[in-house]
Amino acid sequence: MKSVLITGASKGLGKALFDHYLAMGWIVFPLVRDASVAHDMKTKAPNGRCYPIVSDVCSSDVEDSVKRALAGAGKLDLLINNAGISGRSSGLENTSSTETQELFNVHVVGALRVTRAAVPFLMRSSEPTIVNISSRLASLTKSAAGEFAGKGYSYTYRIAKAAQNMLSVCLAEEFGPKGIAVFAIHPGQFVSESAASGATSSAAETAAEIESWVSAQRQVDGIQFSQPNVGVIPW
Numbered sequence: 001m002k003s004v005l006i007t008g009a010s011k012g013l014g015k016a017l018f019d020h021y022l023a024m025g026w027i028v029f030p031l032v033r034d035a036s037v038a039h040d041m042k043t044k045a046p047n048g049r050c051y052p053i054v055s056d057v058c059s060s061d062v063e064d065s066v067k068r069a070l071a072g073a074g075k076l077d078l079l080i081n082n083a084g085i086s087g088r089s090s091g092l093e094n095t096s097s098t099e100t101q102e103l104f105n106v107h108v109v110g111a112l113r114v115t116r117a118a119v120p121f122l123m124r125s126s127e128p129t130i131v132n133i134s135s136r137l138a139s140l141t142k143s144a145a146g147e148f149a150g151k152g153y154s155y156t157y158r159i160a161k162a163a164q165n166m167l168s169v170c171l172a173e174e175f176g177p178k179g180i181a182v183f184a185i186h187p188g189q190f191v192s193e194s195a196a197s198g199a200t201s202s203a204a205e206t207a208a209e210i211e212s213w214v215s216a217q218r219q220v221d222g223i224q225f226s227q228p229n230v231g232v233i234p235w
């Protein structure tokens with residue numbers, strides 16, 4: 001049976017991915033911060049297919065929690081680094097170092113920690129895959145071309161997602177030759193608590209699109225920044 005670890009699985013896209021992969025018959029490791037949410041997910045899932053990890057990707061013990069949870073299964077097929085938070089401020093004057101560090105911690109350090117803990121288990125899969133949920137707002141090319149100018153998007157979110165894209169590139173460079181496919185994905189704009197205005201899809205539709213697109217890919221040489229079923233996004 002295939003298995004997936006999804007961070008930030010309590011709501012939004014993470015919860016939709018959890019529901020989708022569970023419905024597809026996968027074993028799912030949802031990483032959530034709230035123990036009661038974890039209990040609820042496990043209770044509602046079919047027996048033996050949901051193993052919640054109660055942790056915060058910003059905590060120093062997240063790696064141990066992930067390793068402990070995966071040790072029982074022995075291998076992992078897919079890791080989805082989805083946990084994320086929005087920036088709250090706009091413009092240089094309002095951008096605090098605290099918020100910058102907070103966003104960097106979740107989107108970059110958090111993803112790095114969870115990935116480091118998961119890699120030994122991914123290496124035991126026949127088709128190991130890492131999906132990092134990025135954002136079109138990470139695109140240096142689009143930003144430099146002025147596509148987002150004057151729209152009030154936060155520095156912190158864009159900086160953190162751009163850095164997360166570099167993490168994806170580094171991972172592809174190191175682990176592509178060892179057989180792990182790595183994808184940096186802009187999921188599109190979907191309705192959630194932290195979505196910007198202009199969302200066009202539901203989280204459930206987006207999750208289904210990601211799952212079908214990822215399952216059709218097997219790229220381990222190099223990496224592209226993509227929006228599933230839409231196309232490649234310039235870095």
Ligand SMILES: NC(=O)c1ccc[n+]([C@@H]2O[C@H](COP(=O)([O-])OP(=O)(O)OC[C@H]3O[C@@H](n4cnc5c(N)ncnc54)[C@H](OP(=O)(O)O)[C@@H]3O)[C@@H](O)[C@H]2O)c1
Pocket residue numbers: 007008009010011012013014031032033034055056057058081082083084085106110133134135136186187188189190191192193194195196199203
């Ligand atoms: N919505 C969009 O249109 C859109 C567009 C582009 C990219 N994205 C990206 O898609 C991903 C999901 O976004 P969403 O809209 O579904 O957001 P959301 O509804 O706000 O959900 C975010 C999830 O991340 C979890 N999370 C946040 N900080 C965490 C931490 N330190 N440790 C563990 N979990 C943490 C939250 O858990 P709690 O319940 O505990 O807070 C929640 O489960 C994010 O990476 C986001 O940047 C979204």
